[in-house]
Amino acid sequence: xxxxxxxxxxxxxPDPAPRLLRSNLPPAPALPLQEVxxxxxxxxxxxxxxxxxxxxxYVFGALLTVVASIIGNTRWVSPWKGWVEPPVIWTxxxxxxxxxxxxxxxxxxxxxxxAERPLREAAEAKHxxxxxxxxxxxxxxxxxxxxxxxxxxxxxxxxxxxxxxxPGPAPHTPRLVVNDATIERLGxxxxxQPRGTLQMRDELAGFxxxxxxxxxxxxxxxxxxxxxxxxxxxxxxxxxxxLTIDRLSIGVMGGIQPDRLKGLLFKSADDGxxxxxxxxxPDPAPxxxxxxxxxxxxxxxxxxxxxxxxxVADEMGExxxxxxxxxxxxQNLMDDFRAAARGWEQQAEGLMLSFLGKLPGLAARLALxxxxxxxxxxGAEEPHEITVENFGRAxxxxxxxxxxxxxRAYADxxxxxxxxxxxxxxxxxxEKGWARFTSRDVQxxxxxxxxxxxxxxxxLAMLEEDDCIRAISQPAPPQGGRPxxxxxxxxxxxxxxx
Numbered sequence: 265x266x267x268x269x270x271x272x273x274x275x276x277x278p279d280p281a282p283r284l285l286r287s288n289l290p291p292a293p294a295l296p297l298q299e300v301x302x303x304x305x306x307x308x309x310x311x312x313x314x315x316x317x318x319x320x321x322y323v324f325g326a327l328l329t330v331v332a333s334i335i336g337n338t339r340w341v342s343p344w345k346g347w348v349e350p351p352v353i354w355t356x357x358x359x360x361x362x363x364x365x366x367x368x369x370x371x372x373x374x375x376x377x378x379a380e381r382p383l384r385e386a387a388e389a390k391h392x393x394x395x396x397x398x399x400x401x402x403x404x405x406x407x408x409x410x411x412x413x414x415x416x417x418x419x420x421x422x423x424x425x426x427x428x429x430x431p432g433p434a435p436h437t438p439r440l441v442v443n444d445a446t447i448e449r450l451g452x453x454x455x456x457q458p459r460g461t462l463q464m465r466d467e468l469a470g471f472x473x474x475x476x477x478x479x480x481x482x483x484x485x486x487x488x489x490x491x492x493x494x495x496x497x498x499x500x501x502x503x504x505x506x507l508t509i510d511r512l513s514i515g516v517m518g519g520i521q522p523d524r525l526k527g528l529l530f531k532s533a534d535d536g537x538x539x540x541x542x543x544x545x546p547d548p549a550p551x552x553x554x555x556x557x558x559x560x561x562x563x564x565x566x567x568x569x570x571x572x573x574x575x576v577a578d579e580m581g582e583x584x585x586x587x588x589x590x591x592x593x594x595q596n597l598m599d600d601f602r603a604a605a606r607g608w609e610q611q612a613e614g615l616m617l618s619f620l621g622k623l624p625g626l627a628a629r630l631a632l633x634x635x636x637x638x639x640x641x642x643g644a645e646e647p648h649e650i651t652v653e654n655f656g657r658a659x660x661x662x663x664x665x666x667x668x669x670x671x672r673a674y675a676d677x678x679x680x681x682x683x684x685x686x687x688x689x690x691x692x693x694x695e696k697g698w699a700r701f702t703s704r705d706v707q708x709x710x711x712x713x714x715x716x717x718x719x720x721x722x723x724l725a726m727l728e729e730d731d732c733i734r735a736i737s738q739p740a741p742p743q744g745g746r747p748x749x750x751x752x753x754x755x756x757x758x759x760x761x762x
Contacts, residue, residue: 277754281730284686285757289675292546293668295321300634300657302642304562312371312558313549321546322368325355326517328542329462330372331570331640332633333515334440336460337494338573340585341632341650343598348587349628350494352460354516356468358525358545358673365519366466373464375560376441379567383438390435398431405429444471447487450514451499451507458575458583460513468518472528472538485537487512492540511585516541527691529615529674539618542626542666543673562641569640588632593652601627601659608667614684615674623662630658685713685723690732693753700736703749724751732757 297306297320309327313320332353342348357365408425415422436456441464445453453461465471490497491512499507520528522545528538575583590598605623612620628650635654638644647654692709693701706720713719727733733751 277734277756278731280732280754280756284683284690284727284730284732290668290672292321292672293665295324295546296661296664297324299664300661302638302644305566305637305641308559308562308641311556313368314556315554315558316364316367316371317549317551317554318364318368318371319546319549320368321544322357322359322365323371325357325542325544326369326372327637328630328633329353329355329515329517330376330567331637332629333460333462333513334376334567334570335573335633335636336513337458337511337585338575339632339636340494340587341590341628342587343590343624343628343650344595349625349632350511350513350585351629351632352492352494352513352515353626353629353633354492354541356525356541356543357517357519358522358543359519359548360521363548369464369517369519371558372563373441375563375567376462378564379571380438380440383440383571387435387437394431394435398434401429401431447484447499451497451509454509454512454514455507458509458511460511460515462515462517465516465518468516468520469524469528471516471518472520488514488537492537525673536618539615539622543670545669545673566637566641570636573636588635588647588650590628590650590655591652594631594650594655597652597655597659598624598628601655601662604663613680616670619670619674620667623667626666627655627658627662630661631655634658634661681713681719682722682726685719686726688714689720689723689727690757693757697758698753699755700750700752702751724749727751 297309301309305327309320309323313323316323332351335351337350340348340350357369359365404426408423408429412422438457439453439461441462442450442453443464443466445463450461450463487497487499491514494511494513496508496510497512499509576586577583602624605620608623609617609620631650631654634657635647635650639646688711689706692698692706692711692714698705703717703720703724706714706724707717714723724733724735728735728751732754734754736750736752
């Protein structure tokens with residue numbers, strides 16, 4: 265009869281040190297709405313947020329992303345020669361299910377879809393005419409083929425292909441916003457719609473995991489990296505010719521819950537794509553019945569005016585973006601901003617470091633978007649360069665709002681490598697419900713930062729030091745070798761007592 269496995273003693277536990285158990289979430293920064301937007305648009309954002317019972321931050325983030333996607337490839341910004349940026353902005357709205365993420369985003373999606381409707385209706389009317397033309401062309405084509413066959417059979421010269429056998433390409437139906445489209449589908453849209461489009465996902469967690477996942481069959485990651493940079497890309501299509509898009513331009517917007525974001529931070533194999541998103545995580549809006557409704561006409565006219573922007577044709581007839589260059593004063597301000605960003609980088613690592621490294625390009629993009637918002641909503645003249653005033657507002661928005669917001673969103677990832685590994689182990693202990701575990705159990709999780717014993721041991725030592733776990737001596741196995749390392753878990757990690 266096999267002897268029962270000995271049960272480890274139940275120790276008395278001190279309270280674990282809180283640093284590895286709590287998030288230490290920084291406060292949400294105040295949104296400097298009136299300082300970066302014109303008075304009419306700032307007022308609209310506040311009213312739209314109240315009408316949707318959502319924080320104005322979500323509406324503002326959606327505003328930036330939607331406007332950037334409509335400008336698309338028609339206008340790019342150039343701080344100086346050799347440096348160009350497309351107005352591509354990705355936002356991720358963070359909050360609990362009741363935080364108002366979707367209503368805040370809808371404040372911009374509803375007018376966007378409304379602006380798309382007449383474009384789609386016009387395209388559908390053209391498509392109806394094209395369908396009739398295509399049907400006639402098919403009959404002509406078939407009649408010509410029949411006559412060719414007969415001529416060959418009779419030994420006479422086949423007739424030439426008559427005009428009207430080719431109806432031409434089908435009219436494109438504009439898609440200003442798409443939901444959950446595949447890369448192949450997006451490629452087909454962008455091949456016909458060089459301005460660009462917007463990808464909207466109500467829940468971004470699965471989308472982000474898919475974008476960052478590598479597999480033997482390929483990954484979506486290269487496509488999205490090029491889409492953020494506005495670079496060219498060839499989309500391979502099963503059973504059809506590949507599509508080459510000269511300038512990808514796809515805005516991305518959606519929501520995520522804090523726990524899903526935290527899990528993504530700890531499990532993600534790469535920070536590059538996630539750091540390209542502007543995180544927006546405000547405090548919840550007060551619960552109250554809306555007392556006002558939003559002025560729908562302002563946003564309608566704003567989007568309509570933005571949709572009139574067109575490309576510039578060169579002497580060869582090829583269409584290109586119009587580039588807005590920085591004035592000398594704006595260039596000097598960019599130099600100061602880059603120096604400040606470099607200083608912020610000295611105090612950061614991991615995801616926060618990656619986010620900070622992209623700030624100069626982001627600020628240039630925001631300057632372009634804010635300048636065109638003034639033109640479309642405030643009655644200003646169309647901008648032909650980026651001024652000190654344009655870039656100053658963008659730099660202020662980044663420094664006063666987006667940098668502290670990123671520190672809030674990525675707080676759990678903005679720690680040392682060993683502390684990140686220790687926090688991952690705590691998350692795994694809670695997820696698996698472990699009362700005890702071995703270092704081998706941790707390694708079998710195969711999670712980022714916990715795949716090698718050299719990564720696991722310092723984290724376990726940190727957890728022991730903070731009274732989160734306790735090592736138990738084990739006898740060497742009968743077959744020889746090192747004894748297994750067993751750890752008991754402080755019940756407080758699961759919400760229990762000592």
